[in-house]
Amino acid sequence: MTLSIVRKNSTHHEPRKTGVQPTFLIIHFTESRDAADPDGYFMATRQRSDGARVSAHYLIDIDGAITQYVDEQNRAWHAGLSEWGGVSDINTHSIGIELVNGGPTYGYTDFADAQIDALIALSKDILTRHNIPAHHVLAHSDIAPGRKIDPDYKFPWRTLAAAGVGSWPQPVQADFNEAAMLLRDEAKLKQALVTYGYNPGLDLPVLVKEFQRHFQPEAFTAQPSYAGRANDETALRLSALLRQKLAMTP
């Protein structure tokens, strides 16, 4: 797939700190009916009700059309108060992509294939150029647990990982023992989530819920939902992801 990108210049950016290169890719949804609202906010032709000035490096419309608003070398304003792996100020360290989607406010629809295909092509290009590791492809909800939910549980992380974008757990035998140990001890379970990258300052159920939003979406769609409560599969996937991350970290 050849990348076709329309360029617009948002004034909502600033230089990254000297010498800082992006090491995270953050995925968002716009929670808007269409691309006009986020475009307006990024281009400062519309005011957000909370007065916040925002931007992202890229916006991908439902039909897959990609618009770039901020140079990758610059710091865009998409993450807000956030933290991962002890790194706060994720804006300084990341590239942000917004996907047009109604979210809960405007009927949370499935992400369209054309939009996901465009996201995969763009992300692969970004990850390669900046050498960003799979475990640093994250949701806004991962870096701002309890404050943000996007792109939420319908986002097809498994499909992305299969295409080479981001991580998806692939448990092996050793993970089953590790998972059983994690489930028996809440302190160890929380420590494992924190070791993976989640903010240590938040309570375990909040972190479990955000982990599930990314890596166990069936916790949200099951009847009844068990989002926020870890089960065997939660612990198994967490164990697998930790092992996969460790294998990639020199």
Ligand SMILES: [Zn+2]
């Ligand atoms: Zn967001």
